[in-house]
Every structure is written in structure tokens, then in C-alpha cells.
Amino acid sequence: MDSSANLLHDYQVLSQTHAERFDPALHSLQAQIEQQLQALQQQEEPLVQQQQNVLNALQDAIATDARWLMGLSEFQQYLQNTQPRSRSWSTREIIPLDPSPLNWEIYTSENAVQISNFEEDEELDDYDDERTHASYGYTVQVKMGTYCDTLYRTTTRRVYGIRDTRHYNLEDQREQLESAISDLFYGSNLDRSIIDHLSQELSYLVGYACQLFMMKPRRVEWCYSPAAEESA
Amino acid sequence: MINLWLSLSAYGGLSTRRILETYQTAGIRFVELAIGPKPDPDTAEAIAAYRQCGFQYRAHHAFVWGDRHSPFNLSDDRIDWSSLQARIDWMATLGITAYSVHAGHYAWDGDRTLAYERFLQNLERLHFECYSAGITLGVETMYSPAEPRPYRYLLDSVESIHDFLQTLPAIKLVLDLAHLNIGYGNERSTLLSMLFAESDRLLEIHLSDNDGKQDLHSKITPETWWIPWCNSLPKQIPLILESRMNRKGSSFLRQEVERIQHWLQGGNERSQN
Numbered sequence: 001m002d003s004s005a006n007l008l009h010d011y012q013v014l015s016q017t018h019a020e021r022f023d024p025a026l027h028s029l030q031a032q033i034e035q036q037l038q039a040l041q042q043q044e045e046p047l048v049q050q051q052q053n054v055l056n057a058l059q060d061a062i063a064t065d066a067r068w069l070m071g072l073s074e075f076q077q078y079l080q081n082t083q084p085r086s087r088s089w090s091t092r093e094i095i096p097l098d099p100s101p102l103n104w105e106i107y108t109s110e111n112a113v114q115i116s117n118f119e120e121d122e123e124l125d126d127y128d129d130e131r132t133h134a135s136y137g138y139t140v141q142v143k144m145g146t147y148c149d150t151l152y153r154t155t156t157r158r159v160y161g162i163r164d165t166r167h168y169n170l171e172d173q174r175e176q177l178e179s180a181i182s183d184l185f186y187g188s189n190l191d192r193s194i195i196d197h198l199s200q201e202l203s204y205l206v207g208y209a210c211q212l213f214m215m216k217p218r219r220v221e222w223c224y225s226p227a228a229e230e231s232a
Numbered sequence: 233m234i235n236l237w238l239s240l241s242a243y244g245g246l247s248t249r250r251i252l253e254t255y256q257t258a259g260i261r262f263v264e265l266a267i268g269p270k271p272d273p274d275t276a277e278a279i280a281a282y283r284q285c286g287f288q289y290r291a292h293h294a295f296v297w298g299d300r301h302s303p304f305n306l307s308d309d310r311i312d313w314s315s316l317q318a319r320i321d322w323m324a325t326l327g328i329t330a331y332s333v334h335a336g337h338y339a340w341d342g343d344r345t346l347a348y349e350r351f352l353q354n355l356e357r358l359h360f361e362c363y364s365a366g367i368t369l370g371v372e373t374m375y376s377p378a379e380p381r382p383y384r385y386l387l388d389s390v391e392s393i394h395d396f397l398q399t400l401p402a403i404k405l406v407l408d409l410a411h412l413n414i415g416y417g418n419e420r421s422t423l424l425s426m427l428f429a430e431s432d433r434l435l436e437i438h439l440s441d442n443d444g445k446q447d448l449h450s451k452i453t454p455e456t457w458w459i460p461w462c463n464s465l466p467k468q469i470p471l472i473l474e475s476r477m478n479r480k481g482s483s484f485l486r487q488e489v490e491r492i493q494h495w496l497q498g499g500n501e502r503s504q505n
Contacts, residue, residue, distance in 0.1 A: 123245065125245060125270050125271075126245070127241070127244055127267045127268050127301075128267075128447060128449075129241070129267065129334070129447050129449070130267070130293075130294075130303065130334065130337075131267075131303060132267070132301050152478065152479050152480075153478070160382075163382070164382050175443060179450055179451055179453075182451075182453070183451075183480075183484075186484070186487070187487070192454055
């Protein structure tokens with residue numbers, strides 16, 4: 001019993017010895033890193049500000065009329081990354097869009113497509129049919145001619161617990177947007193087929209614009225990764 | 233006239249009182265209590281207050297009732313029966329006569345036979361308690377997602393639903409048309425024909441849409457798979473609209489309910505636009 005009772009004391013002594021020997025060096029290293037990071041952050045500030053200014057201008061241009069995005073090669077790349085899935089469950093026939101966005105209805109329309117008021121948000125009390133969960137996503141406003149609506153909550157991630165997180169990829173998000181955008185034309189006299197077509201085209205443009213709205217200025221960040229070091 | 237009810241899950245994220253206030257403004261009085269409202273100590277009082285204003289209620293599974301949401305699984309061997317009994321007693325005092333529950337679920341790689349046995353035992357007990365309180369119980373048809381999830385449901389196929397109907401003939405079914413869009417393939421039409429032929433076994437029918445992969449409760453459109461079946465829906469069975477319309481406002485709610493009502497009565501989309 002006595003020898004067992006000493007085990008906890010032995011551990012505490014060893015642990016204290018370790019702390020005395022290594023903590024000062026660790027604290028010094030930490031202070032050194034923080035000092036260097038502060039110096040780098042001061043140096044980067046003008047470039048961060050320039051990035052932010054360009055992003056602000058980009059967002060303003062999208063809010064004025066986002067259709068200039070449709071001529072970019074990056075938009076073509078986005079289209080390739082968001083191929084519609086087969087919809088065997090749907091009675092609706094998917095009519096493929098023209099390969100060139102510059103031939104789309106929304107591009108040739110006289111009405112600007114204004115995309116603005118983008119906000120990323122979280123809902124900690126979200127729910128499905130069975131369980132509550134935290135969900136993450138974004139809300140954005142779209143205006144085309146006289147049609148204007150806030151597309152509330154495109155979901156990017158649902159967190160049910162530490163072992164159950166669901167991610168929504170670009171196509172998942174675009175499908176959510178397409179469904180929400182069709183409400184834009186709620187109460188209009190447009191034919192259903194026209195609403196479907198416009199909603200489909202707009203969903204790509206809004207989906208891509210939202211990816212741009214999510215861009216943040218690149219900043220110096222300290223991330224120590226032993227695993228990365230080992231593999232290097 | 234179509235007997236259309238609106239689930240509280242259609243307008244969640246707010247307190248129950250705020251949702252009922254919005255429903256009242258939208259002219260909606262037939263409401264199914266469900267998951268969705270923010271749990272709030274005022275919940276039970278709000279539900280009772282709006283009953284005085286003429287609201288009628290049905291109840292669904294672990295509906296938000298008090299200051300927290302308390303989920304339960306009918307395949308579990310540790311169900312909190314005192315809590316469930318309190319729920320049933322409260323429903324009875326509110327004049328609720330229809331209570332729908334989800335079929336049980338079990339771990340994705342778990343023992344389905346054991347889960348089904350427990351489910352049947354629990355369900356018989358729940359049925360007895362509900363029956364004693366003057367409430368008709370119904371079990372909802374579920375679905376089987378293609379991608380693995382932490383758990384899977386019972387009553388997720390035509391075969392399992394058919395088996396259930398034979399095993400517990402006293403208990404009704406709740407048909408969720410959107411659930412049939414996930415994993416049933418061409419068998420969903422077979423199931424509908426089977427259930428419509430035995431419509432006295434149906435307590436209610438739940439309406440929404442999804443992407444064929446997840447139970448998203450999305451908006452019903454002309455392309456929603458069950459639209460061609462509208463005219464075949466048994467007329468006397470209550471229909472529960474579950475499509476999400478969170479934050480859309482009362483006038484949107486009113487228009488959307490009217491649109492779906494019109495459709496269910498055999499109208500078409502074009503004349504609603």
C-alpha cells in the first residue's frame with residue numbers, strides 16, 4: 001500500500017522537474033514566434049488592405065451587375081465543377097444549358113443581375129425531421145429587373161455532433177439556390193418552363209458570385225504542423 | 233374541400249408563439265405540432281392560448297413542447313415512458329386526437345431484427361397509452377438513404393411496410409410522400425397503390441419534396457414526383473404540408489398554402505401564376 005501511495009507523489013515530482021526544465025524554453029520560443037508574427041503582420045498590413053479594397057470593388061461590381069463574371073474562364077471552371085446530377089426521381093426533364101454562358105437568357109437580357117448583401121451565418125437551433133443540429137451557410141439578395149428576393153440560408157455544413165458532420169458541395173449549394181431563386185418569380189405571369197430556365201441560369205451565376213463573396217484577404221497565419229514537417 | 237394542415241416544422245427557428253402568430257395572420261388554423269420551433273418555457277402556454285383562438289392541432293413525434301427538444305427512438309430499450317405519458321396526457325387535455333410517430337431507427341451496421349422487435353413492443357405500449365387517452369396513433373413510413381448515416385430506419389421499404397401492416401393491424405400508418413423519393417425507386421408507385429387501396433389504415437399523409445438523397449422538406453413544384461398522384465389521394469385523409477418556408481412571412485405562407493390546396497384539388501400550376 002505504501003509503495004503504491006508513493007506513485008502519485010513520484011509522478012508529481014517528475015512532472016514538476018519536466019516543467020522546470022522545459023517550460024522556460026517553450027515560453028521563450030512562444031514569445032519569439034509572437035514577436036516575429038507581429039512584425040510580419042505590420043509588414044503585411046498595406047497588402048492586406050489592398051486585397052480588401054479590391055475585394056470590396058469586386059463585390060460592388062457584382063452588386064451592380066454580376067453578368068461580367070460569365071465571361072471569365074473561372075466561371076467556366078465553376079460550371080464544370082457543378083454538373084447537374086441525374087434526377088431519376090424527378091418528372092422534370094433537364095434541358096442542358098448552352099455551353100457558352102454568353103448565349104444564356106440572363107446574359108442577353110436587358111435587365112441587370114444584381115447580387116448583394118451576402119452574409120455568412122450560423123443557426124445553432126436548426127432541425128431536420130428527427131434531430132436538432134447546428135447549420136452553417138449564407139444568405140444573399142438577388143435582383144433582376146423588377147424581381148427581387150433574399151435567398152435565405154444556403155446550407156454549406158450541418159453539424160449533428162463530433163462524429164456526424166455533413167458537407168454540402170458546390171452542386172448541392174447550387175441546387176438549393178435554384179430552388180430558392182424560383183421564388184423570385186413568385187406571383188409572376190411567366191410560364192413555368194421560363195421560370196425553371198431562368199432559375200437554372202441564375203443559380204450558376206449566384207452560386208459562383210457567392211464563392212467570390214466568401215474570399216477573404218490572405219493573411220499571415222502561424223500554423224505549426226508536426227505531421228507536415230515529418231512528411232516534408 | 234381538401235383537409236390541409238400546416239406543420240410547425242414548416243416555419244421553424246422561432247418560438248412557438250411567434251410561429252402561431254404568423255400562422256394566424258396567414259389564416260392558417262389547422263396545425264401539426266412538430267420539431268422546428270425554438271424550445272421555450274412558453275411553448276405549452278402558447279399552444280393552449282391559440283387553441284382558445286380556434287386553432288386545431290395534431291401532433292408529430294418528439295414535437296417541441298417545453299423548454300427543450302427531447303427526441304426519442306421507438307427501437308430503444310430505454311424509453312422514458314413517464315415523459316412520453318406526460319406528453320400523451322397533455323395532448324388529451326388539448327383535445328388532440330391524432331399522434332404520428334417515426335418508425336424506430338438503429339445503428340447503420342446494427343441488428344435490424346432486434347431493433348424491429350423492440351419497436352413493435354414499444355409501439356404496442358404507446359398505442360395502448362394513446363388509445364386510453366382517446367388518441368389515434370400512426371407510424372410514419374421512413375426511407376433508406378443511399379449513403380451511410382449513423383443510423384437507419386425501420387419501415388424503409390415496401391416489404392417492411394407491408395410486413396408491418398400485417399403484424400400490427402390495429403395501428404395506422406402515416407404516409408410521407410417525400411420519403412418515398414429516397415431509395416424506393418420504381419416501387420413507390422406499387423406502395424401508393426397498395427396503401428390507397430387500404431386507406432382506412434392511413435392516419436395522415438405528409439407532403440414535401442427533396443433531392444432524392446436527403447429528407448430536405450423542400451418546396452413542392454410541378455416536377456415533384458407525386459404530383460401526378462394528386463387526384464388519387466384518399467379524400468378523407470388529412471394532408472400535412474411540411475415544406476420549409478422559414479422567414480418567408482405570412483403572406484408567402486398564405487399564398488403557398490392556397491397554391492398547394494388548389495393543386496390538390498386538381499388545379500394546375502399555370503393558373504396559379
